[in-house]
Amino acid sequence: MNVAQDLSILHLILNASAVVQAVMLLLAGVSFMSWYYIFRKWFTVKAARAQTEQFERDFWSGGDLNSLYQSAINDRHSTGNMERIFEAGFREFTKLRSQKNLDPKDVIDGSRRAMRATYQREMDSIDSHLAFLASVGSVSPYVGLFGTVWGIMHSFRGLSNVGQATLAAVAPGIAEALVATAIGLFAAIPAVVAYNRFAHEIDRLSSRFESFMEEFSNILQRQMR
Amino acid sequence: MEAVEPIIRPPQEDPAKWPSLALAATVHALLIGALFLGVQWKSKPPSAVEVEVWRSAPTPIAASQPEPKPEPSQPEAKPEPRPEPRPTPKAEPKPPTKPAPVAESRPEPKPEPKPEPKPPAKAVPKPEPKVEAKPPVKPDIPLKEPPRKAEAKPKETAKKEEPKPKEALRKEETKAKEPPAKESTRKDDVRKPEPERRPDFSDQLAREQKELQQNKAEQKAAQDRRSRADAEARLSRQLQAEQAAAAENKRGLAEYIDKVRGKIRGNISLPPGIQGNPQAVFEVTQLPTGEVLDVKVRRSSGNPALDAAVERAIRKSSPLPKPAQPELFSRVLSIPYKPHDD
Numbered sequence: 001m002n003v004a005q006d007l008s009i010l011h012l013i014l015n016a017s018a019v020v021q022a023v024m025l026l027l028a029g030v031s032f033m034s035w036y037y038i039f040r041k042w043f044t045v046k047a048a049r050a051q052t053e054q055f056e057r058d059f060w061s062g063g064d065l066n067s068l069y070q071s072a073i074n075d076r077h078s079t080g081n082m083e084r085i086f087e088a089g090f091r092e093f094t095k096l097r098s099q100k101n102l103d104p105k106d107v108i109d110g111s112r113r114a115m116r117a118t119y120q121r122e123m124d125s126i127d128s129h130l131a132f133l134a135s136v137g138s139v140s141p142y143v144g145l146f147g148t149v150w151g152i153m154h155s156f157r158g159l160s161n162v163g164q165a166t167l168a169a170v171a172p173g174i175a176e177a178l179v180a181t182a183i184g185l186f187a188a189i190p191a192v193v194a195y196n197r198f199a200h201e202i203d204r205l206s207s208r209f210e211s212f213m214e215e216f217s218n219i220l221q222r223q224m225r
Numbered sequence: 226m227e228a229v230e231p232i233i234r235p236p237q238e239d240p241a242k243w244p245s246l247a248l249a250a251t252v253h254a255l256l257i258g259a260l261f262l263g264v265q266w267k268s269k270p271p272s273a274v275e276v277e278v279w280r281s282a283p284t285p286i287a288a289s290q291p292e293p294k295p296e297p298s299q300p301e302a303k304p305e306p307r308p309e310p311r312p313t314p315k316a317e318p319k320p321p322t323k324p325a326p327v328a329e330s331r332p333e334p335k336p337e338p339k340p341e342p343k344p345p346a347k348a349v350p351k352p353e354p355k356v357e358a359k360p361p362v363k364p365d366i367p368l369k370e371p372p373r374k375a376e377a378k379p380k381e382t383a384k385k386e387e388p389k390p391k392e393a394l395r396k397e398e399t400k401a402k403e404p405p406a407k408e409s410t411r412k413d414d415v416r417k418p419e420p421e422r423r424p425d426f427s428d429q430l431a432r433e434q435k436e437l438q439q440n441k442a443e444q445k446a447a448q449d450r451r452s453r454a455d456a457e458a459r460l461s462r463q464l465q466a467e468q469a470a471a472a473e474n475k476r477g478l479a480e481y482i483d484k485v486r487g488k489i490r491g492n493i494s495l496p497p498g499i500q501g502n503p504q505a506v507f508e509v510t511q512l513p514t515g516e517v518l519d520v521k522v523r524r525s526s527g528n529p530a531l532d533a534a535v536e537r538a539i540r541k542s543s544p545l546p547k548p549a550q551p552e553l554f555s556r557v558l559s560i561p562y563k564p565h566d567d
Contacts (some may be wrong), residue, residue: 010261028253035249043241077236088233118233125235164460186256 012176017154023147023180027140031187034136037129038194045201048126051080052208059212065090065219081122081205082212089115089213093220104224111220115213122209126202130195137192144184151177430479437476444469474550481548485560488546493538495564496530502565503527505535509558515545523559535562 013024058068072079072087079087092114096107155173162169447465505526510519520539525532539560548554 032249032253035252036245039245039248040239040241043245044239047241081235084233084235091233121232122235182260 012172012179015172016151016176016179020147020151020154020177020180023143023150024183027144027147027180027183027187030136030140030143031183034133034140034187034191034194037133038190041129041133041194041198044126045198045205048081048205049201052082052205055080055082055086056208056212059086065223069094081126082209084122085115085118085209085213086216088118089216089220093223097224104221107224108217108221112213112217115216119206119209119213123202123206126205130198130202133191133195133198137188137195140184140187140191141181142184144181144188147180147184148177151180433475434479437472437479440472441476444472474553477549478553481546481553484546484548485558488542489535489538489560489562492541493534496528496534499528499531499564502563503531504561504563505532507535507539507560507562509539509545509560510556511545511558513554513556515543515547517543517545526562526564531564 013021016024069087069090072083089111093107093111096102096110152174155170155177158173159169444465503526504524506523508521508523509517510521511517517540520536522532522536526535545558
């Protein structure tokens, strides 16, 4: 029974050497942060997709652009990324069209630049913290491995003092060292999966935004005549 | 110029912040719970294994309790070869003590007659040293004749120097003749105890073999127990292996003696007319290959035909069986032989 208590996870963590404990603490923090960002991104991407679909439905339903613009200005807090891109482009378009001496091509170009700027900001907002997930996914196994190697080094150094090499002498050290790898893998695997999934989702969103920008430019160009 | 309109930015505060924090916390709580439960479940089977190890640890101690037994029995077993030479020295020392009084008794009558007829001290000291010097020699030479000769010599010298006191000499002769007869009877006595002593030795052997068998049984039991033991029992295993080797040495010696005796016994053809169960001791010089170089009769059985038959048998079984352990080989073997085993 003592042995079973010795191998409990809490005992292993508390008995680990300082370096391994630091590694485990770091990995625990990283894991928590990565899970936090996973959920946050999940909510964000889900909301962005829903709002984009909603706006595309509204936009292509053939409604008036001015009324769409007004509604976007009025409830800015509930607008989606695509709605904000539309708002920026339409605002620039109306501003430039009011200036009589401008070439229609310049008006469309200005409007596109404004939409692109907003698009970049939106993408930056959506993309944020994805790099963190990528780093966690790629680095935390190595950090955990470092903790494990350190712990095994430690336990083997202790083994040399024992003289009689038994599995029981090495087992706790290796077990507590392997806890570090376990935590590292626990942080890394969801981070990698989430990063790949979110990167794909965001790619799809960005291509949707870009195609919307092109189509909206065409609509604005038709309105110039 | 126109006033710059505010840039359209995505909302800075994330509505998903707190739910995602809570979800991350729950995920980690779930993970820690799974780890606790999972690791405890996994650690129970190993704990059972380790309990076996702990259980096995006392068994080596229990098995090591027989350890001291073989060790004291080793000194018992080592004497085994010794008893064989022993009978000869033990048997011999007794005659000197017995003839000694005879020798003492002899000078007593001599001085009495001698001073009376002739005072020459030359003759008197001569027989005395001879008589005194020879009796101790007698026991070493287990022959019946030499003592008589030794006694005859003083008689002769006494006869040459003192022809007159013949009667006294005759008395001496009669007295001197008697002791050799006594001696011979005593020698017979000495010879008789040997067969009696021999069974004692075989009893010892039997006892030791019983002990050996008991030790073997104990060691087998210990080995059975050991077979269950894990890596921790290795040390004790080594210890026990050493003891087993020591025990095997003893066993090997007994087996070796039995093998040699058995082979000789198989080659012997006993001559007819053996009376009783006289023991003969042979000294066999052998090569490391077991080939018999030389056979000497250490002590005759009293029956020359039997001696010759045994010697022939020993030579016939020339490559003598080799001991299981080469350390047990000895170049000179002392082989006691009796026609009938009890």
